[in-house]
Amino acid sequence: MxxxxxxxxxxSLSALGRVLASASGVLPGxxxxxxxxxxxxxxxxxxxxxxxxxxxxxxxxxxDNSSKGPTGVIDIPKRYLMGPGPANSYERILLAQAQPLxxxxxxxxxxxxxxxxxxxxxxxxxxxxYTLAVSGTGHAGMEAAIANLVEPGETVVVGNKGIWxxxxxxxxxxxxxxxxxxKKEAGKTFSYDELKEAVETHKPAVLFLCQGxxxxxxxxxxxxxxxxxxxxxxxxxxxxxxxxxxxxxxxDDWKIDAIYSGAQKCLxxxxxxxxxxxxxxxxxxxxxxxxxxxxxxxxMNLVGDYWGWYNSRSYHHTGMVSTWYGLREALAIVAEExxxxxxxxxxxxxxxxxxxxSAMGCKPFVQDPKDRLATVNTIVxxxxxxxxxxxxxAMDTFNVEISGGLGPTFGKVIRIGLMGANAxxxxxxxxLDAVKDGLKKQGKL
Amino acid sequence: MxxxxxxxxxxSLSALGRVLASASGVLPGxxxxxxxxxxxxxxxxxxxxxxxxxxxxxxxxxxDNSSKGPTGVIDIPKRYLMGPGPANSYERILLAQAQPLxxxxxxxxxxxxxxxxxxxxxxxxxxxxYTLAVSGTGHAGMEAAIANLVEPGETVVVGNKGIWxxxxxxxxxxxxxxxxxxKKEAGKTFSYDELKEAVETHKPAVLFLCQGxxxxxxxxxxxxxxxxxxxxxxxxxxxxxxxxxxxxxxxDDWKIDAIYSGAQKCLxxxxxxxxxxxxxxxxxxxxxxxxxxxxxxxxMNLVGDYWGWYNSRSYHHTGMVSTWYGLREALAIVAEExxxxxxxxxxxxxxxxxxxxSAMGCKPFVQDPKDRLATVNTIVxxxxxxxxxxxxxAMDTFNVEISGGLGPTFGKVIRIGLMGANAxxxxxxxxLDAVKDGLKKQGKL
Numbered sequence: 001m002x003x004x005x006x007x008x009x010x011x012s013l014s015a016l017g018r019v020l021a022s023a024s025g026v027l028p029g030x031x032x033x034x035x036x037x038x039x040x041x042x043x044x045x046x047x048x049x050x051x052x053x054x055x056x057x058x059x060x061x062x063x064d065n066s067s068k069g070p071t072g073v074i075d076i077p078k079r080y081l082m083g084p085g086p087a088n089s090y091e092r093i094l095l096a097q098a099q100p101l102x103x104x105x106x107x108x109x110x111x112x113x114x115x116x117x118x119x120x121x122x123x124x125x126x127x128x129x130y131t132l133a134v135s136g137t138g139h140a141g142m143e144a145a146i147a148n149l150v151e152p153g154e155t156v157v158v159g160n161k162g163i164w165x166x167x168x169x170x171x172x173x174x175x176x177x178x179x180x181x182x183k184k185e186a187g188k189t190f191s192y193d194e195l196k197e198a199v200e201t202h203k204p205a206v207l208f209l210c211q212g213x214x215x216x217x218x219x220x221x222x223x224x225x226x227x228x229x230x231x232x233x234x235x236x237x238x239x240x241x242x243x244x245x246x247x248x249x250x251x252d253d254w255k256i257d258a259i260y261s262g263a264q265k266c267l268x269x270x271x272x273x274x275x276x277x278x279x280x281x282x283x284x285x286x287x288x289x290x291x292x293x294x295x296x297x298x299x300m301n302l303v304g305d306y307w308g309w310y311n312s313r314s315y316h317h318t319g320m321v322s323t324w325y326g327l328r329e330a331l332a333i334v335a336e337e338x339x340x341x342x343x344x345x346x347x348x349x350x351x352x353x354x355x356x357x358s359a360m361g362c363k364p365f366v367q368d369p370k371d372r373l374a375t376v377n378t379i380v381x382x383x384x385x386x387x388x389x390x391x392x393x394a395m396d397t398f399n400v401e402i403s404g405g406l407g408p409t410f411g412k413v414i415r416i417g418l419m420g421a422n423a424x425x426x427x428x429x430x431x432l433d434a435v436k437d438g439l440k441k442q443g444k445l
Numbered sequence: 446m447x448x449x450x451x452x453x454x455x456x457s458l459s460a461l462g463r464v465l466a467s468a469s470g471v472l473p474g475x476x477x478x479x480x481x482x483x484x485x486x487x488x489x490x491x492x493x494x495x496x497x498x499x500x501x502x503x504x505x506x507x508x509d510n511s512s513k514g515p516t517g518v519i520d521i522p523k524r525y526l527m528g529p530g531p532a533n534s535y536e537r538i539l540l541a542q543a544q545p546l547x548x549x550x551x552x553x554x555x556x557x558x559x560x561x562x563x564x565x566x567x568x569x570x571x572x573x574x575y576t577l578a579v580s581g582t583g584h585a586g587m588e589a590a591i592a593n594l595v596e597p598g599e600t601v602v603v604g605n606k607g608i609w610x611x612x613x614x615x616x617x618x619x620x621x622x623x624x625x626x627x628k629k630e631a632g633k634t635f636s637y638d639e640l641k642e643a644v645e646t647h648k649p650a651v652l653f654l655c656q657g658x659x660x661x662x663x664x665x666x667x668x669x670x671x672x673x674x675x676x677x678x679x680x681x682x683x684x685x686x687x688x689x690x691x692x693x694x695x696x697d698d699w700k701i702d703a704i705y706s707g708a709q710k711c712l713x714x715x716x717x718x719x720x721x722x723x724x725x726x727x728x729x730x731x732x733x734x735x736x737x738x739x740x741x742x743x744x745m746n747l748v749g750d751y752w753g754w755y756n757s758r759s760y761h762h763t764g765m766v767s768t769w770y771g772l773r774e775a776l777a778i779v780a781e782e783x784x785x786x787x788x789x790x791x792x793x794x795x796x797x798x799x800x801x802x803s804a805m806g807c808k809p810f811v812q813d814p815k816d817r818l819a820t821v822n823t824i825v826x827x828x829x830x831x832x833x834x835x836x837x838x839a840m841d842t843f844n845v846e847i848s849g850g851l852g853p854t855f856g857k858v859i860r861i862g863l864m865g866a867n868a869x870x871x872x873x874x875x876x877l878d879a880v881k882d883g884l885k886k887q888g889k890l
Contacts, residue, residue: 052788053795053819054693057637057668061570061698068780069564070557070773073537076544077553086546086763092518097767098543099521101531101715103846108522112515119514125506135717136581136742139762143742171741192502223502248499253506262763270546270767272580272717294739296616297581297588315851317584318531318707322542322715323768328515335513343497350498374498401548406760 082431083403084214084376086264086271087419093269096329097322104319112328119331120275126251130278132307133327135320138241138262141274143171144298145237145260151291152176154205157198159190162215163407164239168208175294186216186408187366192224199232206235212243215406217378218371226255235282246346246375257282268420269330272323349418349428350374356432360439365413378413382444387414390438398434527876528848529659529821531709531716532864538714541774542767549764557773564776565720571696575723577752578772580765583686583707586719588616589743590682590705596736597621599650602643604635607660608852609684613653620739631661631853632811637669644677651680657688660851662823663816671700680727691791691820691864702727713865714775717768794863794873795819801877805884810858823858827889832859835883843879
């Protein structure tokens with residue numbers, strides 16, 4: 001037995017635990033190669049020199065061992081992720097992801113899925129049965145919402161005030177929708193009257209808006225839109241990827257029909273699961289579709305059945321076991337802190353950030369104060385500042401990630417995210433120190 | 446500051462580390478509520494009693510705190526996952542998932558993605574540039590393969606000899622393909638001649654086969670199919686979800702065009718990433734499509750660009766940071782053990798299992814010995830055995846998961862998986878003990 005095999009076996013036995021050794025009576029040191037060498041070929045394969053399960057009609061080849069991929073144990077540098085996301089996770093959440101695996105239909109796993117649904121009801125502020133975590137990152141949630149709520153040929157009005165509206169328009173087009181794009185210049189939001197006119201004119205199946213547009217740093221008002229959409233037979237779909245848990249939302253009271261989000265922003269879980277909410281009206285739409293959802297992986301008729309939406313539990317795909325442990329733990333932290341405290345914390349950090357930035361001569365990219373998003377801040381540096389040099393200095397000197405602009409803000413701003421575990425006064429102070437140091441080094445302070 | 450907030454802040458500070466406190470000069474105990482109370486409302490919001498970032502035109506509501514979701518710290522029972530998957534992970538892989546997060550475009554993250562691609566080249570045995578991990582579970586890999594390689598109206602010949610062929614047929618139908626299903630009774634595989642006739646008759650764009658059909662426990666021969674497909678202008682797509690790393694495959698030598706897999710089987714990583722391989726010929730097909738891929742999340746023109754397939758790196762979606770740490774570590778373990786050793790280990794465990802099972806009067810469901818899959822075994826119990834009672838006893842007494850049948854084998858077999866970290870002699874001995882105990886308790890031994 002090679003050293004590597006022995007190491008692996010040791011790792012395995014360590015993971016599988018003491019119960020194994022005592023229950024099975026097999027000594028930890030027992031060599032499986034002995035068993036293999038016995039050549040008891042019950043399975044009917046000829047005991048070849050290779051003794052792998054290559055079929056007798058298949059041609060074997062010398063294994064190419066010239067490049068095998070990663071070597072050594074993974075080693076990750078610690079960084080403060082204060083761009084637009086992912087944000088850092090609490091240690092408790094990361095450790096949850098190191099818990100042993102469960103089967104995707106084991107009762108303790110189903111209990112965790114129930115807890116996730118209940119925790120999501122709380123952050124969405126809904127009593128709807130229809131919450132779950134899509135098995136993918138925020139974009140999977142986005143695609144799930146569009147794929148399930150829109151049929152080919154139907155009209156979608158997409159509020160496009162940054163990169164997310166663009167992406168939703170692209171997705172809706174791929175799913176065969178008739179896309180009507182409402183454009184808004186970077187740094188501004190849509191007024192109720194503009195949206196009212198669009199909805200009444202096009203009577204769309206879906207109106208899409210992004211609550212927290214991280215590419216421009218604006219927060220879209222959702223006031224009155226639920227009633228407007230209901231009256232016009234439209235479903236109101238809202239992107240909350242970088243706002244959920246950081247900014248108020250009341251899914252039921254505001255009559256929103258569908259919300260998706262990402263786990264890796266204000267909820268502080270690692271990326272990989274996308275919270276999703278559907279209203280009763282959205283579910284009715286799903287159930288009365290004339291065509292199949294154009295995705296199997298994201299078909300909420302099937303995924304919902306795995307999550308117990310329809311009072312049973314069917315296998316659909318193997319759930320994201322470790323990732324869901326992390327999301328469950330993140331939602332437990334939300335429950336313990338409480339939503340109002342979280343919203344206040346994000347707002348307080350936003351104010352702390354701008355107190356500091358304004359003292360350094362930085363200006364908000366978003367002109368109208370009430371349009372400014374608390375969680376992702378777009379910042380215009382003092383004239384003549386080399387933004388890329390400042391960003392590089394923050395990483396090199398402070399291990400702090402600050403981000404440049406994206407899409408319509410590319411080259412115009414820096415972006416600082418204050419989300420979840422990073423919306424803390426100490427972290428805000430650190431990122432301010434990093435900006436200050438960058439400005440000083442460029443003679444701007 | 447409430448106890449909960451203080452706990453969270455403590456957790457956060459612990460996670461963010463000592464550097465933070467020393468670099469920023471902020472005391473760990475400093476209260477952010479004090480900052481908030483100062484009411485320096487730079488951002489322009491009125492300092493309301495709530496002081497959240499609700500917009501002035503939006504209506505606030507009392508937060509519904511009646512049910513907040515999960516409480517307490519997550520606690521997972523340890524189990525031996527010896528069904529058809531997920532299998533247990535090595536502890537080293539689980540711990541990798543607890544490493545601090547990186548941004549999805551940070552150079553150390555891109556290096557991990559490069560390592561994953563290189564490690565996948567090794568397990569696929571290919572020199573193709575086009576390997577990556579799809580951001581989802583095995584089904585996402587399946588959907589990605591179909592969505593990218595098939596255009597609406599094109600023909601797909603689906604080898605359906607269990608549940609996976611059925612699912613691929615369903616997916617291909619959703620993507621607008623003309624699906625030709627070849628059916629085969631449960632427990633048997635397709636002969637080369639049957640496949641040759643189908644390919645020559647239908648000249649399909651894609652021929653789909655599942656190498657390791659976990660619902661029936663068979664291993665499909667891939668001999669000669671690469672040449673056959675090439676000659677007929679067909680792409681050969683192979684599902685290796687429960688076979689990759691456990692059973693020989695030579696992507697280049699066998700002229701396979703596309704392979705997808707799952708991380709949670711023989712590779713021992715947790716579920717959440719789906720290894721994918723495309724040949725040069727498959728990539729040409731992707732690049733010469735007349736229609737857009739009917740998915741944004743899975744469009745390999747875009748995802749491939751995030752992974753560096755086209756010599757640049759573009760943001761597409763936020764990658765599965767922690768999950769990829771785990772996959773990287775799993776591939777490092779593969780590289781250290783070596784593929785041939787892994788294949789032998791799986792075969793040796795398969796033989797050890799059947800030696801034990803046959804001594805207890807259990808019989809293989811798969812009649813032809815060379816069709817038997819080493820990694821997932823379908824087992825006919827002695828007549829009159831209550832399979833569900835045996836499965837329940839294994840879990841209750843040994844913490845061992847054994848699975849029932851699925852799809853065409855439902856109610857007919859039990860299934861035992863010997864994959865990755867669980868393909869060890871001690872683990873096989875344990876599952877044999879569990880079967881023996883179950884049979885004894887039912888008077889069958």
